[in-house]
Amino acid sequence: MERVDKRADFEDLLPVMANKLGGEGLINELCNGFQLLMDKDRGVITMESLKRNAAFLGLQDLSEDELAGMVKEGDLDGDGALNQMEFCVLMFRLSPELMQESRFWLEEELKGYGF
Numbered sequence: 001m002e003r004v005d006k007r008a009d010f011e012d013l014l015p016v017m018a019n020k021l022g023g024e025g026l027i028n029e030l031c032n033g034f035q036l037l038m039d040k041d042r043g044v045i046t047m048e049s050l051k052r053n054a055a056f057l058g059l060q061d062l063s064e065d066e067l068a069g070m071v072k073e074g075d076l077d078g079d080g081a082l083n084q085m086e087f088c089v090l091m092f093r094l095s096p097e098l099m100q101e102s103r104f105w106l107e108e109e110l111k112g113y114g115f
Contacts (some may be wrong), residue, residue: 015095027088033057034087044081047071 018026036056039049050067054060059067074082074090082090 030088030091031084033091034082034084037087039081042081044079044083045071045087046081 017029021029033056034045037045037050037053039046047064047068050071051064054062054067062070070090071080071082074086074093076086076089077083
């Protein structure tokens with residue numbers, strides 16, 4: 001149950017960061033997070049680098065299966081690792097509140113184009 005609470009804490013934090021930092025600032029922070037977690041030799045987040053650096057995100061209590069699930073969920077190109085874009089997309093997907101806000105602004109923008 002504690003793990004669920006940690007994910008909920010993250011989901012609450014990302015929109016707060018977006019509001020405080022703005023869009024560009026949030027992307028910069030996500031890029032910094034990617035740099036912390038990535039395998040320096042390969043330039044991507046691997047299962048091994050995530051496991052080794054999980055404490056930076058407060059995920060040290062997650063099992064290997066849970067960490068592997070995170071990599072698998074975000075791995076859009078199927079190479080077994082997360083590049084920077086896949087990591088950022090995953091972070092947004094893990095934040096339903098931020099996704100809902102993004103959808104609102106996208107819909108508002110599309111209205112201006114007659115959609």
